[in-house]
Amino acid sequence: MCGIVGYIGNKQAADILVEGLSRLEYRGYDSAGIAVYGEDGLKIVKTMGRMDDLRKNLNEFGKPVGSVGIGHTRWATHGEPSDINSHPHKIGRVTLVHNGIIENYVTLKKALADAGRTFISSTDTEVAVQLIDSLYNGDPLAAITAALEQLHGSYAFGILFDDIPDTIYAVRKDSPLVVGLGEGENFIASDIPAVLKYTREYILIEEKEIAIIRRDGVKILDVKGNEIKKDTFKASWDIEAAEKGGYPHFMLKEIHEQPKTLRATISPRLQNGPAGILKEEIDDTLKMERLLIVACGSAMHTGLLGKNAIEKLARVPVDVHIASEFRYSDPIMKQGDAMIIISQSGETADSIAALRLAKQRGIPVYAIVNVVGSTIAREADYVIYTWAGPEIAVATTKAYSAQAATLYMLALRMAVDRKTISDERANQLFNALNELPDKVAEILDNNMAHYEKLAAMNKDVHDLFYIGRGQDYALCCEGSLKLKEISYMHSEAYAAGELKHGTISLVTEGVPVVAVATDDSITEKTISNIKEVKARGAFVIYVCKKGAAAEGDFYDALIELPVTDEVLMPIVAIVPLQSYAYYTAVCKGCDVDKPRNLAKSVTVE
Ligand code: M6R
Secondary structure, X not given: OOEEEEEEOOOOHHHHHHHHXXXXXXXXXXXEXXXXXXXXXXXXXXXXXXXXXXXXXXXXXXXXXXXEXXXXXXXXXXXXXXXXXXXXXXXXXXXXXXXXXXXXXXXXXXHHHHOOOOOOOOOHHHHHHHHHHHHOOOOHHHHHHHHHHHOOEEEEEEEEEOOOOOOEEEEEEEOOOEEEEOOOOEEEEOOHHHOOOXXXXXXXXXXXXXXXXXXXXXXXXXXXOOEOOOOOEEOOOOHHHHOOOOOOOHHHHXXXXXXXXXXXXXXXXXXXXXXXXXXXXXXXXXXXXEXXXXXXXXXXXXXXXHHHHHHHHHOOOEEEEEHHHHHHHOOOOOOOEEEEEEEOOOOOHHHHHHHHHHHHOOOOEEEEEOOOOOHHHHHOOEEEEOOOOOOOOOOOOHHHHHHHHHHHHHHHHHHHHHOOOOHHHHHHHHHHHHHHHHHHHHHHHHOHHHXXXXXXXXXXXXXXXXXXXXXXXXXXXHHHHHHHHHHXXXXXXXXXXXXXXOHHHHOOOOOXXXXXXXXXXXXXXXXXXXXXXXXXXXXXXXXXXXXXXXXXXXXXXXXXXOOOOHHHHHHHHHHHHHHHHHHHHHHOOOOOOOOOOOOOOOOOO
């Protein structure tokens, strides 16, 4: 979950590293640092805190001068955030930045300590740098290769050797790392936006490959030292897309981008009628007898929406699993099953592990992924890209809606293939999918001030509940997570009918309950449950289709939604919930884009 950048060329490395790290700050932001080779040798500046703290230090103590360097933003796993635990770590002649976890660091640390080495930090990373230094006799490749044989766990390393100051070495396992290719300059980065300002060309480093990066070229070797010919990729992402574009926060920008990103995800797939949906990505859905959807966090919540739609429309059973639980649950997988991994980053460690388990068992894996060329995209058998563009805010918004739209397209296609819905119904849904981006735009054009006002009213409450049934419950899970992660307000999502089996005891005078009812077939039941909380003093915010707010005294505030096909309503309904969470966090003065303790890409178990 940390961010790595490296530069070698003729410009000032410090500027490029700081710029690149700022774009990767979403990957981790409890400390940051850079190491640069100049005429006086290596200079390291690092600090606990954010990029602004690093910038302050660089201004105060002077920017290292030189054109070769590596940098890091950290999301602490082993060892608390502190100056000493920040990267880069330098031991002897070796300096290193690391993203990942060295799982056998305790054993290795003991062996190295027994051999007389003294440790200065409490990180697992220092074990790696101590190990490489202990194995280094002037041959970097031999030292790195020997170290990799002993290191277990996940890593992306950028490594410098004092006596070879014109080269960066890079290697990875289970953590992302790309090599950016420039003219007379080259880069390494955890993620391509870090170097987009300088180049769009990049190479993906695979596991068990060592990248040797110099000003005038890049060589990729296998562990035996043989050079490997690599394909070069071109990033299509626009640098503008990774900037705030006038919005105060990336999250608000990304909420507003949803009409565009939904259109980009949906339109290309609707060119050949209902039966042609996702044809380029999946030729046969009939083989799918049962689907296992595996994902984490918000991506798992879209899985719940997908289950609802696929089961309803295509009558295919779908099990949704939390990825971190999946592989330890001795999961049943059998012939006829297919797995769908959903991930924005494509680098989520637990989702990758589930994918690999399915492949070992011979189950076909379909990935719904946003980041092109990410690990999940590369390892899955079939990839369906969501075209949401770079998502920077830690709280996902546009990637979530793009994932949900993709699952709805899949549900429709499966239903058409299986003839479980009529042609008329298929066309209805097809047309509704086409119009969906406009429905989302309608909300964004008209209602943001209302959500802001509601957020301000409830910003000081201690608990908040989201209730709904069926697809609305799945939606509530996401609404509640959004609020929790960025506003630090306690909230829970409940299936509306379940509340009275315990949790209703927490509903007292003034406790806000956001009640979502977009599915006409069960709205009456949900209204009964709303009346139960209203009778206990709840402040009810009722979210329903425009014009469907039944007369009555069971709500205190209303959020009305543009009407689209019932199955697709969650994509319309999520926008107010995202916006409500956003404005609550703003009212409370929280760091919206970089909430405490979280990282955008969770590359550790
Ligand atoms: O990159 P992924 O989609 O695999 O990430 C999964 C979760 O970590 C992610 O959705 C997380 O829950 C977000 N912070 C929610 O906003």
